[in-house]
Amino acid sequence: MKQHVTITSTLLALLCAASVWGAEHPGKSEIEKNGYKGPATCEECHPGTAKKFLGTVHWKHASKVDNVSNLDPKKEYGMKNRIYTMCNGNDIVNNLKEIPKNAEGKSKFTGCNTCHPGNHISDVGSTGTQAENAIDCLVCHSTDYDFRQRVPFKNEQGQVVMGQDRSTKAALAIAKPTVKNCMVCHEAAGGGVLVKRGFVFNKETDVHAAKGMVCVDCHKAKNHKIPTGFDPNNWANDGVRIACADCHGEKPHKGLAAAYNSHTAKIACQTCHIPRTGGAVAKDFTVWEKGSDGFYEPTTLKKEANETIPVYAWYNKTVRNELHFIGPNGSRKDGKSKIYPFKIFMGKAFYDKKTGQLLSMDFAPPMATGNTRAGVESAARTLGIKDPASVAKNAVPGWQTIYFGSDHLVTKDKALNCINCHGINGVMNFKALGYTDAEIKKLTNPEIYFKQLIEKQKEDW
Amino acid sequence: MKKAVSIVMVITLMALTIVSFSRVASAEDIKMVGVITKIEIAGKDAKTATATLKDNKSGKLVVITVNDDLTLDKFKDHRIVEGDEIRCKYETVDGKNVSKIFRKTAGC
Numbered sequence: 001m002k003q004h005v006t007i008t009s010t011l012l013a014l015l016c017a018a019s020v021w022g023a024e025h026p027g028k029s030e031i032e033k034n035g036y037k038g039p040a041t042c043e044e045c046h047p048g049t050a051k052k053f054l055g056t057v058h059w060k061h062a063s064k065v066d067n068v069s070n071l072d073p074k075k076e077y078g079m080k081n082r083i084y085t086m087c088n089g090n091d092i093v094n095n096l097k098e099i100p101k102n103a104e105g106k107s108k109f110t111g112c113n114t115c116h117p118g119n120h121i122s123d124v125g126s127t128g129t130q131a132e133n134a135i136d137c138l139v140c141h142s143t144d145y146d147f148r149q150r151v152p153f154k155n156e157q158g159q160v161v162m163g164q165d166r167s168t169k170a171a172l173a174i175a176k177p178t179v180k181n182c183m184v185c186h187e188a189a190g191g192g193v194l195v196k197r198g199f200v201f202n203k204e205t206d207v208h209a210a211k212g213m214v215c216v217d218c219h220k221a222k223n224h225k226i227p228t229g230f231d232p233n234n235w236a237n238d239g240v241r242i243a244c245a246d247c248h249g250e251k252p253h254k255g256l257a258a259a260y261n262s263h264t265a266k267i268a269c270q271t272c273h274i275p276r277t278g279g280a281v282a283k284d285f286t287v288w289e290k291g292s293d294g295f296y297e298p299t300t301l302k303k304e305a306n307e308t309i310p311v312y313a314w315y316n317k318t319v320r321n322e323l324h325f326i327g328p329n330g331s332r333k334d335g336k337s338k339i340y341p342f343k344i345f346m347g348k349a350f351y352d353k354k355t356g357q358l359l360s361m362d363f364a365p366p367m368a369t370g371n372t373r374a375g376v377e378s379a380a381r382t383l384g385i386k387d388p389a390s391v392a393k394n395a396v397p398g399w400q401t402i403y404f405g406s407d408h409l410v411t412k413d414k415a416l417n418c419i420n421c422h423g424i425n426g427v428m429n430f431k432a433l434g435y436t437d438a439e440i441k442k443l444t445n446p447e448i449y450f451k452q453l454i455e456k457q458k459e460d461w
Numbered sequence: 462m463k464k465a466v467s468i469v470m471v472i473t474l475m476a477l478t479i480v481s482f483s484r485v486a487s488a489e490d491i492k493m494v495g496v497i498t499k500i501e502i503a504g505k506d507a508k509t510a511t512a513t514l515k516d517n518k519s520g521k522l523v524v525i526t527v528n529d530d531l532t533l534d535k536f537k538d539h540r541i542v543e544g545d546e547i548r549c550k551y552e553t554v555d556g557k558n559v560s561k562i563f564r565k566t567a568g569c
Binding site: 136144145146147148180184188189190191193194195202291292293297304 | 494495496517522534538539540542546562564565566567568
């Protein structure tokens with residue numbers, strides 16, 4: 001009886017939630033009558049929301065980080081100021097601007113903060129009434145946003161402004177963010193489509209998308225704070241976390257597959273259910289290639305979604321952050337780690353000859369001329385580094401290895417099964433994971449999986 | 462007689478080879494990078510569109526047929542517009558160059 005009540009209440013709650021999301025957003029007639037006036041219109045029904053939004057990672061591009069080594073716990077880190085080799089620039093050194101003319105006499109606007117949901121005059125981390133009024137609510141919440149409006153331009157004062165679509169038409173299409181709303185920015189992060197994250201969220205590539213789910217079904221925001229996982233390379237967070245088990249529980253497998261439940265204490269869900277990765281595997285910021293438009297871009301080795309295979313490592317959700325390595329901490333014996341899959345990326349950039357520190361780059365000079373050291377000099381000047389010309393001239397190229405979390409491209413049908421790991425030629429490098437030869441012999445013996453797979457075979461055929 | 466049969470068989474084999482190879486050739490993926498000179502899409506509910514790309518290497522204009530929902534949506538809301546440089550992979554089906562990958566080369 002008790003179980004029945006629980007199920008009924010859960011269903012009712014789900015139904016109510018669905019009707020709330022499914023229903024047309026209220027206030028349409030008001031917007032039609034008065035037009036859309038930016039966040040002020042939204043604030044009529046959602047008072048205080050704009051101010052709260054200014055405190056989120058989407059606005060600040062940074063947060064305090066407590067699980068990464070070699071960081072100051074009192075400072076905030078993120079796209080705003082990080083220096084690493086997937087994005088060798090950041091919002092500070094590679095601020096949105098009109099770059100110098102290239103050899104063909106052409107210029108363009110570019111910068112890391114083009115994805116910031118402000119208008120650039122009120123930029124990353126800004127506060128106050130002006131910042132609240134500058135929020136582009138509709139870029140995330142409208143399904144009918146005209147992206148011709150969201151381009152940078154110079155205003156009468158010569159300031160670089162990021163345009164917004166504040167039309168009534170766009171405002172009337174307000175809704176829960178769709179996959180498109182999120183992917184407008186997240187798809188092309190890191191220098192192009194699929195470069196950084198390397199995943200496509202559609203019915204062909206992700207079992208959740210195939211079920212009609214959208215990003216915010218898992219990354220369900222509260223007060224615009226977006227829950228995230230523990231990607232070793234994604235440091236800034238709103239202090240809210242998500243995990244597969246939040247929905248699926250710790251023992252998600254049923255029937256013959258129930259045997260897999262014994263793995264969940266040591267094997268992350270992603271390990272079996274995300275057997276492939278994608279996106280850029282290497283990038284060289286020291287040498288840029290000239291494109292057909294006469295502008296230069298970092299030399300990048302790109303791969304499609306699902307085109308590369310992950311590397312497996314123990315991960316306790318804390319991160320080893322060093323000059324030439326950003327990746328997971330963990331071991332099979334610390335009692336906290338699980339084996340996770342990672343996308344490996346290697347980036348080449350300039351290091352300071354004197355201090356050994358990784359240097360960052362203002363992309364404007366190399367984009368126009370291909371001169372990457374000029375980009376290093378400009379960034380060093382912006383950061384107040386002593387003698388920027390000398391730092392740039394003597395900078396030493398070097399590689400950095402980065403482990404990216406592999407948390408999308410989830411599959412049920414193509415998930416790894418027993419033999420994919422326990423077979424002699426399985427995907428796991430048990431030696432590298434800390435197992436002895438005797439343990440590996442046991443782990444790769446068919447006794448472990450034979451009976452179960454025979455039963456599965458009977459079921460399948 | 463035996464010789465005649467052999468000749469006929471060899472010719473048949475050659476013909477089959479040519480036919481099968483030509484089919485493969487038409488189904489081969491072609492990759493190109495080019496700038497969009499024109500997008501033609503029939504309204505908000507359109508299920509197909511064409512984009513004309515100027516091939517960076519040859520300078521030739523290539524008309525690409527786009528059927529995938531994601532790219533169509535990017536045409537409709539102008540995330541992809543004329544003047545954008547595109548990395549495109551397509552195959553020729555019934556005389557049409559049907560897009561398999563259609564992405565802007567530029568990033569953030």
